[in-house]
Amino acid sequence: MEKINKKICVITGGSSGIGLATAFRMGRKGYTLVLAARTPAKMEKAIARLKEEQLEVTACRCDISDWESVQKMAAYAQSLGEVSIVLHIAGMSPHMGNAEAIMRGNALGTVHIHDAFYPILARGGCLVDTSSMSAYLTPEFIMPKKAFPLASTDRDAFLRKMVARVNLLPPKSRAGAAYAISKYFVIQYAKKEAARFGKRGVRVLSITPGNFDTPMGELEKEEAANYLRYNAIQRLGRPDEIAALFAAVSDPEMGYLTGCDILCDGGCIAGGAKALGG
Known part of the structure; x- marks a missing residue:
């Protein structure tokens, strides 16, 4: 691609579900899209649909x-034009790996995205992380908050302490706990990072989806059905509904919105939802 005043929007997890729906939205707004994902076959299908x-x-x-890998992706995006927006939507659910893999993907992966794009995001730009409703459902007392600051100083120690907390739990609970803890971290990290990025004129915030009709959501459909009784809106969310939120909050016109989390869950948490079995 020729680099002529292109405004780049990077979307991790952009090959399906919420990420792909968001890619359509951002592409229609005139951004040149860089989709980042692990699976080439899924990416090829997504690229074909967008084209x-x-x-x-x-x-x-x-x-x-x-x-x-993240550094190379950031450098590639920068080679194409001005990196204006990074929408970090990729993540691993409890059904997609063991506890350590989930922690590496969701928590450490978010740190990688921030550190790689901090030097290159354009002034007036925006970085949006993605959490999960499980961050609101899980009791705070299990969160290893003292480990969180290590994300900015010693990534290896950060990961060790995060995994160590999960390993205190029964084996069958560890994947779910790793997911909830990692997604709670994402919210707190985005809030903390708003000040660092703000010095460069860049906004940082997070979006927390509830239960949506996506391929990842399909893996958790039985659990999602149990939560629907708490919803104010008695159905699963549609990917394009939350894609509209990603597009809205990343718009330069929302220039005073930073350092916060936006919960988009059909009213489930407001309806009194608690962790299953809790």
């Missing part, structure tokens, strides 16, 4: 749990 609408899009294979 059917004449949207400008390219793909970059990236494992967000690997620092070198």
Whole structure:
């Protein structure tokens, strides 16, 4: 792609579900899209669908749990134009790996995204992280908050302490706990990072989805059905509904919105939802 005043929007997890729906939204707003995902076959299908609408899009294979991989992805995005927006939507559910893999992908991966894009995001830009409703459902007392500051100073020690907390729990609970703890961390980290990025004129915030009709949501459909009774809106969310939120909060016109989390869950938490079995 020729680099002529292009405004780049990077979307991790952009090959399906919420990420792909958001890619359509951002592409229609005139951004050149860089989709980052682990699975080439899924990316190829996503790219083909986006190009059917004449949207400008390219793909970059990236494992967000690997620092070198994320650095290469950031450098590639920068080579195409001005990196204006990073929408970090990729993540691992409890059904997609063991506790350590989930912690590496969701918690450490978010740190990697922040550190790689901090030097290159354009003034007036925005970085949006993605959490999960489980961060609100899980009791705070299990959260290893003292480990969180290590994310900014010693990533290896950060990961060790996060995994150590999970390993205190029964084996069958560890994947779910790793997911909840990692997603709670994402919210707190985005809030903390708002000040650092703010010095460069960049906004940082997080969005927390509830239960949505996506491929990842399909893996958790039985659990999601149990939570629907708490919803004010008695159905699963549609990907395009939360894609509209990602597009809205990242718009430069929302220039005073930073350092916060936005819960988009159909009213489930407000309806009194608690962790299953809690």
